[in-house]
Amino acid sequence: MASDPRRPSVLWAQQTSETDERKNRINITINLPDIIESTVNCVVTKSTISFNAKIRSSVEGVPYAFNCNLYAEVQAENIRTVLSPQFFSIALPKMTGGVHWPHLMRRMKQMISAQQMTKPKHVPLGEAEIEQVVANLERGVRINRDGNPVRREDLYSMVSHDQSPIAVPGTDGGVSSFEDSGQPIAGEDDPGSLNNHGVDLVQQFERRGDAWCLKLAIEYFERSVNLTPDRHSEKPVYLTNLGGSFVRRFQQLGNMSDIELAVTNLERAVQLTPDGHPGKPGRLNSLGTSFMIRFKQLGDVTDIAHAVLNLERAVQLTPDGHPDKPNIAHAVLNRERAVKLTPDGHPDKPSHFNNLGTSFMTRFKQLGDVTDMENAILNLERAFQLTPDGHPDKPSCLNNLGTSLLARFERLGDVTDMENAVSNLERAIQLTPDGHPDKPSHLNNLGTSFMTRFERLGDVTDVENAISNLKRAVQLTPDNHPDKPGLLGNLDMENAFSNHERAVQLTPDGHQDKPFHLHNLGNSFLTRFKQLEDMPDIEHSIANHELAVELTPDGHSDVPTLLFNLGNSLSEKFRKTGHYHDLEKSIVTYATSASSPVGPPSICLKAATTWSVLALGELRRFHPSDQSALDAYRVAFDLLPRVAWVGLNIETRHHHLLAASSLACDAAAVAISANDPHIALAWLEQGRSIVWGQILQLRTPVEELRLSHPELAVELTRISKQLERGASDNNFGTGQHRQSREDAGQQHRQLARDWDRIVEQVRQKPGFEHFLLPKQFSELRNAARDGPVVVVNVSKHGCDALIIEPISEHLHHVRLEDFSYKKAQTLGQLLHSILSQQNLRARCDDRGAGPVFDGRFRGDDAFRPILAELWKSLVNPVLEYLESLQIHSPMGDGYFRITWCPTGPLAFLPIHAAGLYNADGTSSISLPDIAISSYTPTLTALLSRSQSITPHGSTFKLLAVVQPNTPGADSLPGTRQELEVIRKHIVSDSSVHVLEGPKATTEEVSSRMEECSWVHLACHGVQDVSRPMESGLLLQDGRLELSKIVEKRLDHAEFAFLSACQTATGDVTRPEEAIHLAAGMLLAGYRGVVATMWSIRDDDAPFVADKFYGRVLENGQPNHVKPAEALHFAIRELRQKPGGCKFSSWVPFIYMGQ
Missing domain, CATH: 1.10.287 (Helix Hairpins)
Known part of the structure; x- marks a missing residue:
């Protein structure tokens, strides 16, 4: 509720000299607006003066009341009360020998802060009020000019209760004339009294913001400190108050000398305070805060270390049970103990959590230690939770928490952090009133978060919101504000160049943000150079980037980013000039960035890959035999565990690996060209299916x-x-x-x-x-114990086959001269077009198939050129080489056993069906006529669990999941026929567990998988392109997701038949990660999986299942026949079935695993 402008208000209060009897009094003038009736009563005792005034504005009106008590020894007969039509004045003389005036002055706070005493500051003074104020002020000046040492704080103590001085029309100098009048400090030599004066003035400063209060407080504190010997017990108190006042003045005016003096005095306070003293923790906390403030200005890493060290020492010296201990301890002690020690409702608890959280966040930005960031967020979360709604600190808590979550997203990549950051920052803006000094910085942070979200998710609305908030932040910030440069620097979507240039100009030398603004300006020059190719721009870009690097201390987490962008400018200059020394400098810069032990691993990886590209391309023009690209790849592979850190969730790791999607294949191609196939094979194993490999490591x-x-x-x-x-x-x-x-x-x-x-x-x-280090060839060669394994590497730098075969310790290399990365991409695009036009995206019957056109090939015949090209360019050269090694059929049936490990875009092509086919679907020559093929995502997948499938005598049980009518999906009547097939081959009810229809829930299926060694899943499958880990099987109550399947550790699992669509369809953006259901089943523990590369027809599945189980089962139990062989012959029979020779029918079935 707004204050009534007619309520009584203090116009002026003055304490006069102590030496002149005529002036030895306090004069108080109070405005009584619209008086009709008023009463002023004074009651005097030995040590107390109580007075009150009741004012009525009308006969019916409720009286306004003003009450105040002043404590002093006074002479009652000399009190004077004067009532004028609109004012009353009270003169309170001091009795000789009474209480010192400073004590009386401290009690005056009761009056000037009394509730409802003052009028709102937006209500202007009337002429009569101004005249009364001027009269009293002039009287104060006359008193001082008579030679009496009236103190400045006495003259200023209550000029107005507004937070700004009263401007008096027709006066020269106004209040400033008093500033000249009061230079000397009152002649008190008692350090305690001087300190108390300072405390009062600091409190007045915090209430009203008047700079003169803080200036006088510092003078009092300095004199108090100077008059007190170091051995005196109160000296640390005085030093702490002095240091704290310097901190306050620095925060108001930004003078670096103030923060230096603050640190000096607070350090002395800590040094003079013995351990065990109850005040030591608080002084350590104040000292830590001052170090933090100085670090933010100068960027000296020593300050941030001292800040956290002092805060932690404060915890160690605080006894258990003390109310202040948990406020500082949360990042040092465990959370449970802090909660146990802290009483709920302690008023300082949220602010201390907030301060410690920001300290840890600052150290993270400096050193890049993720643990500091985690500790920061823990503390800031607690501060947020403990700060009640409506508290003025709530927006600050939300802002700090939001910026910290955004920083963690930028480092670790979890989208949840980004969304929570935006949410917190939006709420901080909503709770921050217009005109609040923090509003611009909060708007800036929100704008930055919107831009970050756009970069990840691509929603153009976020760009619009970013620009809107950043513009508002700039508009609300005056030019001389220290945050202006940073705000201008962030508003780089429009007028980027001028904003960054201005930011550099406004940032003083030595400021910690100077390198950041130089870096942004360097990028702006680089952007303009790319558009206009004006050489001075690229020179300026390099100069700014070099200066940014020079001003950033070694070990700072920003160093890799600064070096990476310097490398970008140097490489652009080389592109323009062609000078070798520009190329050399850029490569050295990228290498330094990539090798940095701190900073974001993603930036280091970008630097390493860019280094490799320059070394392979431009550098080899000058030095054709240069092999420095191999050094770049070694650094890159060392970075992969940091980029896809096991501490991240699986989806986030997969996202980070987008930047390394071709790294393994490119590195292997370069290693092969350098005649080092062994390192090529090791890199392919280390750099592909990284997340799967990490999970397998956890199961080692x-x-x-x-x-x-x-x-x-x-x-x-x-x-x-x-x-x-x-x-x-x-x-x-x-x-x-x-x-x-x-x-x-x-x-x-x-x-x-x-x-x-x-x-x-x-x-x-x-x-x-x-x-748990990457496996070498001596281990990897064991993957070929059942037959040759062919790893086909497809890269823009070349295509090769690496062959591991069981009878040799050598790694064989076949150069695929007629195959290329571009050809693999073209074949993949053609296959995708065929499948789309034939509607082979979901399991269906023939009614769902449609015509397809590919040049002169029509319908199903469009598969022929794809399979032919795979045969001529890839499969036939490999078979010819295997023939030269005299590898024969191990079973004497005339068929090779070959396991294919494809890479890159080849991972989506049907190598197993490669061949030259006639128009009727029969083959002239094809791989299925020569070899039994299987696939593996990695060699490591073939190394685990070498025991045979279901030894005789062990318990065999198959789980059959049948979904003929899944809610929200097309019906699959053929799945019931699959169940009949299974019961035909497994007659014992104890050997098969059926979940059909409503019984096939996600929880039930997941649970039963843990009990059965074999599983047959006849249902719909879904490949989620945007979130591949959410791909899965459609069951009665929803989707059994891939992420849930890979969580399992099914030590008893042996075989899975995935009679569903697209169970071996991966993510085209991450071909090396094998993100599909079949690979997930291998990871869960199954040794072998029958899967499909695309959708199968509903009537084909029962036929294949019948022929398959007829071979692998004997009397309802597994026999010696291997699943890969059983599938091969089942498909052979499908091709002989009327209509079964269609490529779309038999080609999608594949076998993965051992």
């Missing part, structure tokens, strides 16, 4: 470790299991309470750090030096 048996180091084996096993459970997207993604998600995410990342630490400890033990 530790029997050998358990024998020699059981404690490490137990700990590693425990952490590995917990990491697996937390790796799925949903475990700490959406669908949980915000704090639960945050806790789960932080716990998962801490487990990842613990796992890294224990693995490193294991590698320090004799005999375990290579524990």
Whole structure:
């Protein structure tokens, strides 16, 4: 409710001299607006003066009341009360020997802060009020000019209760004349009194913001400190107050000398305070805060280290149970203990959490340690939770939490962090009133978050919101504000060049943000150079980038980014000039960026890959035999575990790996060209299916470790299991309470750090030096124990086949001269077109198939040129080489056993069906006529679990999931025929468990998979292009997602038949990661999987299943026939069936695994 402008208000209050009896009094003038009736009563006791005034504006009106108590020893008979038509004045003389005036002055705060005493500051003074004020002020000047030492704070103590001085018309100098009148400080030599004066003035400054209060307070504190010897117990108190006042003045005026003096005085305060003193933790906390402020200005990493060190020391010296301990301790002690020690409702608790959180966040930005960022967010979350709605600190808490979550998104890539950041920053803006000094910075942060979200999700609305908020931030910030440069720098969507240039000009030398603005200006020059190719622009770009690097201390987390962009400018200059030294400088810069031990791994990886591109292309024009690209790739492979860190959820890791989608294939091609096929094979294994490999690492048996180091084996096993459970997207993604998600995410990342630490400890033990390191050829060659394995590498730098065969220790290389990356892409696009036009995106009957045209090939015949090209360019050269090695059929049936490990765009092409086919679908010569083919996503997938399928005597059980009518999907009547086929071959009810229709829920299917070693899934499958880990099987109550399947550790699992559509269809943007259901089943523990490359016809599935189970089962139990062979012959019979010779019918069936 707004204040009534007619309520009484203090116009002026003055304490006069202590030495002149005539002037030894306090004069108070109070305005009484619209008086009709008023009463002023004074009651005097030995030590108290109480007075009140009641004013009525009308007969019916309720009286306004003003009450105040002043404590002093006075002479009652000398009190004077004067009532004028609109004012009353009170003179309170001091009795000789009474209480000192400073004590009386402190009590005056009761009056000037009394509720409802003052009128709103937007109501102007009337002429009569101004005349009364001027009269009293002039009297104060006359008193001072008579030679009496009236103190400045006495003259200013209540000129107006407004936060700005009163402008008096017709006066010269106005209030400034008093500033000249009061230079000397009152003649008090008592340090305690001087300190108390300062405290009062600081409180007045915090209430009203008057700079003169702070200036006088510092003078009082300085004199108090100077008059007090170091041995005096109160000296640390005075030093702390002085240091705190310097901090306040620095925050108001920005003078660096103030923050230096603050640190100096606060350090002395800490030094003079003994351990065990109750005030020591608070002084350490103040000192830590001052170091933090100085760091933000100068960027000296020593300051940030001192800041956190002092805050942590404050915790160590605070006894348990003390109300201040948990306020600082949350980032140092564990969360549970902090909660136990902290009483709910402690008023300082949120602000201390907030301050410590921002300290950790600042150190993260400096050093790049993710643990600091996690600690920051924990503290800021607590500050947010403990700050009640409506509290003035709530917007600041939301802003700090939002910017920290945005920083974590930029580092770790979890989209949930980005969404939460935007949400918090939007709410911070809503709660920040217009005119608040923090409004521009909050708008700036929100604008930045919108731009970051656009870069990830591509919604153009976010760009519009970003520009709108950044413009508002700039408009609300005056030119001389220290934040103006940063705001101008961020508004780079429009007028980028001028904004960045102005930001550099406005940022003083030595400011920690100077390198950032120089970096942005350098990028602006580079952008303009690319448009206009004006050489001065590229020179200016390089100069600004070099200066930014020079001004940034070694070890700062921004160094890789600054170097990367300097490299970009240098390489652009080389493109223009062609000078070798420009190329050399750019490569050295990229290499330095890539090799940085701190900073975002994604930036380091970009630098490494750019380095490799320059080394392969431009550098070889000058030095054709140069092999420095191999050095770049070695650095890049070392970075992969940091880029796709196991502490991230699976979806986020897959997103990060988009930047490395062709890294393994390109590196392998370069290694092969350098005559090093072994390193090529190792890189292909290390750089493909990275996430799957990480999960397999977590499942690595530790029997050998358990024998020699059981404690490490137990700990590693425990952490590995917990990491697996937390790796799925949903475990700490959406669908949980915000704090639960945050806790789960932080716990998962801490487990990842613990796992890294224990693995490193294991590698320090004799005999375990290579524990969980990338496998070498001596291990990988065991993948070919059942027949040759052909790894086909497809890269823009060349295409090759690497052959591992069981009877040789050599790695064979076949150059595929007639195959290329572009050809693989073209064949893939053609296949995609055929499948789309034939509507082979969902399991269906022939009624769903339509005609397809491809030049002179029509309908199903359009498959022929694809299969022919694969035969001529890829398969036939490999078969000819295998024939030269005299590899024969192991079963004497005339068929090779070949396992294909395709890479790049080849991963989506049907190598197993390659051949020259006639118009009627019969073959002149084809791979199915010569070899039994299977696939594997990696060699490592063939190394695990070498035991045979279901040994005789063991329990065999098959889970059959049949969904003829899935809600929301087309019916699949053929699935019931599949069930009949299964019952035909497995007559014992104890050997098969059926989940059909309503019984086939996601939970039930998932549970039964853990009980049955074989599984047959006859249902719809879905490949989610935007979120591949959410691909899955459509069941009665929803989707059994790939992310849930890979969580399983099915040690008993042996075989899976996926009679569903697109179960081996991967993500075209991440071909090396094998993100599909078939690979997921392998990862869950199944040794072999029958899957489909695209949709199958409903009547084909029962036929293939019948022929398949007829071969692998005997008397309802598995026999010696391997699933790959059984599928091969089942497909052979399908091709002989009327209508079965269609490519669209038989080609999609494949076998993956051992």
